[in-house]
Amino acid sequence: MRRSDFALFVCLIICAIAVVHTQHRSIRVFVDLEREKTRGDELAADLRRLQAQRATLVASNRVEHVASEMKMHLPDTHAVIVMGNQRQDLADLSSAAQSLAFAEAVPVRPIESLAKPQSLMSAEKDPKTKQPTHLAKGAR
Amino acid sequence: MNYKGNTALHLRLEGWRASLVLVLLLLAFMVLVIRAVFLQGLHADFLQHKGDERYSRVIEERAYRGEVLDRNKDPLAISLPAVSVWASREDAEMNPVQLQQLSTLLEMPKEDINRRINEGRGNFVYLKRQLSQEVAQKVSDIHIPGLFEQKGFRRSYPKGEMMAHLLGFTDVEDRGQEGVEVTFQSVLAGLNGARRVIKDRPGSVIEDVENIREPRPGHDVVLSVDSRVQYLAWRELHAAITRNKAKAGAVMVLDPRTGEVLALANYPDYNPNAREHVTLTQLRNRAVADTYEPGSTLKPFTIAAALEAHKVTPATIIQTGNGTMNIGPAVVHDTHPGGALTVSQVIQRSSNVGAARIALSLPPEAMWNLFTDVGFGQTPKMGMPGEAGGRVRPYRSWRPIEQATMSYGHGISVSLAQLARSYTIFANEGNVMPLTLLKQDGPVSGRRVISPQTAAAVKDMLELVVKPEGTAPLAQVRGFRVAGKTGTAHKLDHGHYSNRYVASFVGFAPASNPRLLIAVMIDEPSTGDYYGGLVAAPVFSGLMAGALQILGIQPDDPASENYASPPSGNSAAEET
Structure with missing residues (x-):
């Protein structure tokens, strides 16, 4: 046998072993991939379970039930004062302030920080004076 | 050495022998080729199939059903992985201890399990479907031979009873059966995928052969419903049913600008997560599937047709006399005689005689046209299963007494959904809006049925109804202008009016720029009060106040020092 034939034969053997090794490796990697996919599916299922659980926990009927257990309740009708279009008033005030020359020197607070959602605001009443204790003057 | 000189080697073979060997060899090759063609060509499919059976598998990839979300993306229906346990009748074997454990886990009597396994045809039998994964894992830990698992899904409804009729439910095969689940079945349904793989001996997938079909998960559906408003509707309805010991009831909340359904609640209801003992009465979606005689809630349409x-x-004087009116042999009654009333007062005090007089001044066709234009007699096509269309008889067959009674909502039947939709003409400048269960992102165009001037005039009259002199001061909402109309109707019993009632109220607020329209129907209140102004109006008020607050809608009448004292029975009374 010539030397080159021998070298080729050795190469052939090495290639054959490499093919077997690569095949084996590819199978192992594929199995790993499948395992990770399954894990991904399980995590996605967990996410759904948690979403469903969260939706159950924040459902209004449960929130109200828990609130009643904590002896919380909606303010009595007489403790509610309707504020009217305060947001609009504040918006007008804010735009007026900004249009003034010194507007830049005096920073104007954003309207959102001043105006709470003002559809209905509650106020505790002082039992002696029968007046709201923490309402600003002219709120109504 | 010279071989050529050796004579022993000078052997002369017969020529045919070589030929024979050659022919035999060729024949052998021919046989091989024929066999190869037979195996590779003619029998290839069969052999391939047999080979595949030994190591290749088609596995199903299950696709999730889409979620149902409310308008704020709060999940209302969501699919969770679940497992069904099935048994092979030939292989299933278990000892008494295992049977006891299985019975506890599956919450099934032992006899049921035994019967399922031992009786019936075929080898395959489901023991229990849609188990949670935790329970399925415990079942698998008992190691019972012949028991297998099949993966699937279970639908979960986090909001429970309060959304039951709106959402409906799915069956064990994940197909919609009721409500939104059946309406949007084609959108929500997922399409399972399949792929061919090669598995090794322990059962792990080691190679993908081909992707037969990609799994396609179902699409999510975003409803127009607001689950917070829905809760208020459900809660207020339940409270009213309990307070009035009523048989049934329904509430519907719409956005009159778009026709979006913001809430729809019925009583009796059921828990869609546990439907073992649900009755047909509980399943009934009364707001869309039941029709009833609406009573006085129809008067505004008569007035609108006359306008x-x-x-x-609105200022025309109508003589109602002593509160009775004879039409042929029939008599139309008012509860309290009103004398001379303006058209506005006819609505405010809900005078039947007034409405009948106005109706008789109109050609029947005008009334029929308006009733039909606002959708009475036709299904509202909002997409719920079993929508009722109600009944409006053709105007050609109306006799005067029928025209008169129809003016105050008798002799005509409508569903609550139709009634709610029809009132959008007063809340939305004369436009009747199409009802929808899906969230709308842009403006929705309605169909103009009456002029904006007529709509505004009727709206002003409806505002009078909630004033102290009207039939529904209990419908007031603090800080807001409210418009609405009460209705109280006798129920028909075997063709005759009985002393059982349907109390209703339909209204909207803020009247200056209506954002919410609410229709309430209470069936057979039985504690004595049965007028719409006493039974249904408080539901409207409680729900409207809460919903306006939740949605952050600006009060349009902050100075009102409302709550008027509860009306006496007399002021809320209206002819039924």
């Missing part, structure tokens, strides 16, 4: 025909103005 459109320029027969009357």
Whole structure:
């Protein structure tokens, strides 16, 4: 046998072993991939379970039930004062302030920080004076 | 050595022998080729199939059903992985201890399990479907031979009873059966995928052969419903049913600008997550599937038709006399005689005689046209299963007494959904809006049925109804202008009016720029009060106040020092 034939034969053997090794490796990697996919599916299922659980926990009927257990309740009708279009008033005030020359020197607070959602605001009443204790003057 | 000289080697073979060997060899090759063609060509499919059976598998990839979300993306229906346990009748074997454990886990009597396994045809039998994964894992830990698992899904409804009729439910095969689940079945349904793989001996997938079909998960559906408003509707309805010991009830909340359904609640209801003992009565979606005689809630349409025909103005005086009116042999009654009333007062005090007089001044066709234009007699096509269309008889067959009674909502039947939709003409400048269960992102165009002037005039009259002199001061909402109309109707029992009632109220607020329209129907209140102004109006008020607050809608009448004292029975009374 010539030397080159021998070298080729050795190469052939090495290639054959490499093919077997690569095949084996590819199978192992594929199995790993499948395992990770399954894990991904399980995590996605967990996410759904948690979403469903969260939706159950924040459902209004449960929130109200828990609130009643904590002896919380909606303010009595007489403790509610309707504020009217305060947001609009504040918006007008804010735009007026900004249009003034010194507007830049005096920073104007954003309207959102001043105006709470003002559809209905509650106020505790002082039992002696029968007046709201923490309402600003002219709120109504 | 010279071989050529050796004579022993000078052997002369017969020529045919070589030929024979050659022919035999060729024949052998021919046989091989024929066999190869037979195996590779003619029998290839069969052999391939047999080979595949030994190591290749088609596995199903299950696709999730889409979620149902409310308008704020709060999940209302969501699919969770679940497992069904099935048994092979031939292989299933278990000892008494295992049977006891299985019975506890599956919450099934032992006899049931035994019967399922031992009786019936075929080898395959489901023991229990849609188990949670935790329970399925425990079942698998018992190691019972012949018991297998099949993966699937279970639908979960986090909001429970309060959304039951709206959402409906799915069956064990994940197909919609009721409500939104069946309406949007084609959108929500997922399409399972399949792929061919090669598995090794322990059962792990080691190679993908081909992707037969990609799994396609179902699409999510975003409803127009607001689950917070829905809760208020459900809660207020339940409270009213309990307070009035009523048989049934329904509430519907719409956005009159778009026709979006913001809430729809019925009583009796059921828990869609546990439907073992649900009855047909509980399943009934009364708001869309049941029709009833609406009573006085129809009067505004009679007045609108008269205003459109320029027969009357809001200030026209109508003589109601002593509260009775004879039409042939029949008599139309009012509860309290009103004498001379303006058209506005006819609505405010809900005078039947007044409405009947106005109706008789109109051609029947004008009334019929308006009733039909606002959708009475036709299904509202909002997409719920079993929508009722109600009944409006053709105007050609109306006798005068029928025209008169129809003017105050008798002799005609409508569903609550139709009634709610019809009132959008007063809340939305004369436009009737199409009802929808899906969230709308842009403006929705309605169909103009009456002029904006007529709509505004009727709206002003409806505002009077909630004033202290009207039939529904209990419908007031603090800080807001409210418009609405009460209705109280006798129920028909075997063709005759009985002393059982349906109390209803339909209204909207803020009247200056209506954002919410609520229709309430309470069936057979039985504690004595049965007028719409006493039974249904408080539901409207409680729900409207809460919903306006939740949605952050600006009060349009902050100075009102409302709550008027509860009306006496007399002021809330209206003819039924």
